[in-house]
Amino acid sequence: MNNLANNQFSPLPYADDGLALHTDKYQINMTEAYWRDQMYNRKAVFDVYFRKIPFQNGYAVFAGLERVIRYLKAFRFTESDLAYLKEEGYGGDYLAYLETLRFTGTVRSMREGELVFANEPIMQIEAPLAEAQLIETAVLNIVNYQTLIASKASRIKQVIEDGISMEFGTRRAQEMDAAVWGTRAAYIAGFEATSNVRAGKLFGIPTVGTHAHAMVQAYRDEYTAFRKYAECHKDCVFLVDTYDTLRSGVPTAIQVAKEFGDRINFKGIRLDSGDLAYFSKEARKMLDEAGFPDAKIYATNDLDEHTIMNLKAQGAKIDVWGIGTKLITAYDQPALGAVYKMISIEDEHGTMVDTIKISSNPEKITTPGRKKVYRIINKGNQKAEGDYIALEHENPQREGRLKMFHPVHTYIAKFVTNFEARELHQTIFKDGECVYELPTLQEIREFAADNLQVLWEEYKRLLNPAEYPVNLSQDCWDNKMKLIEEAREKVQQRMANQDLQDL
Numbered sequence: 001m002n003n004l005a006n007n008q009f010s011p012l013p014y015a016d017d018g019l020a021l022h023t024d025k026y027q028i029n030m031t032e033a034y035w036r037d038q039m040y041n042r043k044a045v046f047d048v049y050f051r052k053i054p055f056q057n058g059y060a061v062f063a064g065l066e067r068v069i070r071y072l073k074a075f076r077f078t079e080s081d082l083a084y085l086k087e088e089g090y091g092g093d094y095l096a097y098l099e100t101l102r103f104t105g106t107v108r109s110m111r112e113g114e115l116v117f118a119n120e121p122i123m124q125i126e127a128p129l130a131e132a133q134l135i136e137t138a139v140l141n142i143v144n145y146q147t148l149i150a151s152k153a154s155r156i157k158q159v160i161e162d163g164i165s166m167e168f169g170t171r172r173a174q175e176m177d178a179a180v181w182g183t184r185a186a187y188i189a190g191f192e193a194t195s196n197v198r199a200g201k202l203f204g205i206p207t208v209g210t211h212a213h214a215m216v217q218a219y220r221d222e223y224t225a226f227r228k229y230a231e232c233h234k235d236c237v238f239l240v241d242t243y244d245t246l247r248s249g250v251p252t253a254i255q256v257a258k259e260f261g262d263r264i265n266f267k268g269i270r271l272d273s274g275d276l277a278y279f280s281k282e283a284r285k286m287l288d289e290a291g292f293p294d295a296k297i298y299a300t301n302d303l304d305e306h307t308i309m310n311l312k313a314q315g316a317k318i319d320v321w322g323i324g325t326k327l328i329t330a331y332d333q334p335a336l337g338a339v340y341k342m343i344s345i346e347d348e349h350g351t352m353v354d355t356i357k358i359s360s361n362p363e364k365i366t367t368p369g370r371k372k373v374y375r376i377i378n379k380g381n382q383k384a385e386g387d388y389i390a391l392e393h394e395n396p397q398r399e400g401r402l403k404m405f406h407p408v409h410t411y412i413a414k415f416v417t418n419f420e421a422r423e424l425h426q427t428i429f430k431d432g433e434c435v436y437e438l439p440t441l442q443e444i445r446e447f448a449a450d451n452l453q454v455l456w457e458e459y460k461r462l463l464n465p466a467e468y469p470v471n472l473s474q475d476c477w478d479n480k481m482k483l484i485e486e487a488r489e490k491v492q493q494r495m496a497n498q499d500l501q502d503l
């Protein structure tokens, strides 16, 4: 095939492989129907949101915007994409249309590092129907994973507090993309460093590394392995659990540190098995007595927020926590479940009409219409009272006394005065042009940390956090009720017609 890459080391056989085909086939099929029916250019609006905060946490941390931006900027079907679609049986006229497609829509989104809650739009995408539909899969793919990992990392970081947290999961991640974007998400949420060197190169995340058991096994004894390592590395963290942590590993690390003196920076030891609480306490005493009070104790081995909390409760003397599998795979909840739902579409007369998806579960009924999300900050204490979802034309800041009520159990309500309504969405793309200046990763990370400050502790605790209010404005709620009623009438009308036909 003429598109074969010349580079034999390329992981993929196509030189022009792009991401437009990183979509579900049904999107391409639906788009063909829209195109043949001249519907493809009708403006459609979709919300991206999830229905349940992962890990039973009190909040989630949004990540994924940067990659979504890159994806949308580069969106196009390449020559080899179109050749493949032709092989799959799509017609030449439709393919000629796909060839011209670029993303021309408008995207409003929360910023990476924003705290996000269930049932509020993280992103709102308004684009010609065909484009909005084709990009759904990739947008969800990106947002779902990165937000999940950022949320898990934030949860772990809440427990580690002032200790140092390092992302060590690459070897266990669900393939390579997950490793690098996952570690970026963890960094946004407060992790300090990663072992993934490519993530260091791509994103500027600080990289760290100790050494593995393999090195001790290769040299057949700890003394030689530690010395060989120290001969070529100034910063040394010795892994002390290959044979016998307290009788061999720690004393050998101390011996080598003494022998090398100022020639190395003896940063500490790493424990990777056994009773981490007990070993860390004993090792701490040994290091202090040997004159290395600044040497740190690193710990790894299937750690997550629960083991870390437990180890801390046992008084473990661990300074640096290396977390792999359970973070990068979001081990206890492997999916965020974010969805992409149509909330408005242009009709044949060019008028935008709101749309709804009904479900027997009231929490699953979509909220129609173009909306804005506000975080209501109490000016007295600078804490968040909750989030407020309003229709586009509304401005809650103009209200002196804002009524906030539960979107399903509407009798749960409160009035808020003296507040700032902080709008959470930014315009990212305007008619296909990216108008958003990407913050640096450092800025995103600081933004995420600042956001946590406005949240009461009750929403941040690990176990049974309080439910953060996400409310609808009265207009938004009324609009939703109106559409539910209309949908119900349509079904009743259809049933009545059916009855007439059956007579």
Ligand SMILES: Nc1ncnc2c1ncn2[C@@H]1O[C@H](COP(=O)(O)OP(=O)(O)OP(=O)(O)O)[C@@H](O)[C@H]1O
Residues within 6 Å of the ligand: 272, 273, 274, 275, 276, 277, 278, 300, 301, 302, 303, 307, 310, 311, 314
């Ligand atoms: N004091 C402790 N309290 C609670 N959990 C601990 C404690 N020490 C270690 N752990 C955790 O217990 C689990 C021990 O797992 P496992 O039995 O596989 O490790 P190990 O036998 O010590 O080491 P390995 O099999 O890797 O050589 C790990 O998840 C570890 O983080």
Ligand SMILES: O=P(O)(O)OC[C@H]1O[C@H](OP(=O)(O)OP(=O)(O)O)[C@H](O)[C@@H]1O
Residues within 6 Å of the ligand: 168, 169, 171, 172, 211, 212, 213, 214, 272, 300, 301, 302, 303, 322, 323, 324, 325, 326
């Ligand atoms: O336990 P995790 O949270 O996934 O953290 C990463 C793990 O990866 C390494 O173990 P591995 O057995 O792969 O190699 P090593 O112990 O020989 O270094 C390391 O020692 C950690 O235990």
Ligand SMILES: O=C(O)c1cccnc1
Residues within 6 Å of the ligand: 168, 169, 195, 208, 209, 210, 211, 270, 300, 322, 324
């Ligand atoms: O540097 C380390 O200690 C490390 C790196 C990756 C995985 N586990 C440990």
